[in-house]
Amino acid sequence: MTRRHERSAAGRSVLTVVTAFGVLAGAALAGAAPAGAVPTARRIAPGVTYRQFDLAVAAGTTHAHLLTVDLGNPHVRVDLLHPGAVAARATVSRLADSAGAVAGVNGDFFDITETQHPGVEATGASVGPAVADGQVLKAAVPKGQRFGPALPPGTSTQDVFGVGTDRRARLDRLSLAGTVTTPDGALPLKGLNQYALPQNSVGAFTPRWGTASRERAVCGTDTDRAAKCSTETYEVKVRDGRVVSASDAPGSGSIPSGTTVLVGREKGAQWLRKLSVGDRVRVTHTLVAAGSGVPYAFAIGGFPVLRGGEPLSGLDDATSAVRTVVGFRGGGRQMLILALDGAAEYRSGMTVAEEADTMRSLGASDAFNLDGGGSTEMVTRAAGASSVTVRNHPSGETERPVPNGVGVFSTG
Known part of the structure; x- marks a missing residue:
């Protein structure tokens, strides 16, 4: 020590x-x-x-x-x-x-080890939502992808302890609300800076994610953290509202300011494959509270x-x-x-x-x-x-x- x-x-x-x-x-x-x-x-x-x-x-x-x-x-x-x-x-x-x-x-509990997925590094990212200084950092992983002891009946990975802008502590639940809008239409955003994405979804990674590989996001299923990584994946980088690059596999490294990386798995990957470099893409995301509606200055899973x-x-x-x-x-x-x-x-x-x-x-x-x-x-x-x-x-x-x-x- x-x-x-x-x-x-x-x-x-x-x-x-x-x-x-x-x-x-x-x-x-x-x-x-x-x-x-x-x-x-x-x-x-x-x-x-x-x-x-x-x-x-x-x-x-x-x-x-x-x-x-x-x-x-x-x-x-x-x-x-x-x-x-x-x-x-x-x-x-x-x-x-x-x-x-x-x-x-x-x-919060976190992605501490990935022994079930050889070659995939643990991200160290937390399980639940996180809000710091009033700013949303991330959303919650699917329940079946969490680390930690069994959840009590009726609880969720979206549960948080937080302090509102009214300076009162409370328990609440924060769910992700977001949309990816492209020339072909709109798709619900199902992940934000999460180490695990729901099956058949698209998730967003922002500069707040850090430099860790995004590969872990497409491993496991909604009910089994240890399940194999998906083989149907796609990644698109969006800068200043336009697609600037694409890849068949999730990447790693820092994400520049003004850039959002979209990662898709299964049907989400198929949807991202429709995009071409230069296409306009708009990504929105926020965390919605189930409780009082008072904005959170701080929240943790x-x-x-x-x-x-x-x-x-x-x-x-x-x-x-x-x-x-x-x-x-x-x-x-x-x-x-x-x-x-x-x-x-x-x-x-x-x-x-x-x-x-x-x-x-x-x-x-x-x-x-x-x-x-x-x-x-x-x-x-x-x-x-x-x-x-x-x-x-x-x-x-x-x-x-x-x-x-x-x-x-x-x-x-």
């Missing part, structure tokens, strides 16, 4: 006090602290506090790190941490330091575990793991960010069902699961420090590069 971990001796003595999980889950008051918690929260910045505590769960004792963020504080904002390209990765500490965040945590104060039905109550979860209380005005410790004595973690109960005990009305295991990481920056400190122990013993995260920023 290049960053030091902090765990004070005074904190350790307090944290030896652990209560049964049933008592924790039964805490009724909003914001009630779990027994065994550090008695006072440490102020990271105006409106941002940090504390840590032990939890007794079915697998034993786990250790939690908690950030509380007051979104009503005018000096505080939350945004997406990302390395500048969708198909790229960096450690949470590097992402936070580069962006000037005072705290941060890892984000994962899956919901707690909604309206009630855990979702069908949550996994058997598999324990190190986890990262975000949530909110007070009508979305206060955000909770929790990351479990991956040190050997705590590595068993907790189940998704226990995660939902834990967030409810902390007063959250809604909660959202992010990537866990070796990706789980929380960082904070002490007053006057030039870089962040890693607060938990990553379970892989070193920081894992991730595609995005949740950053907390302060002007105070």
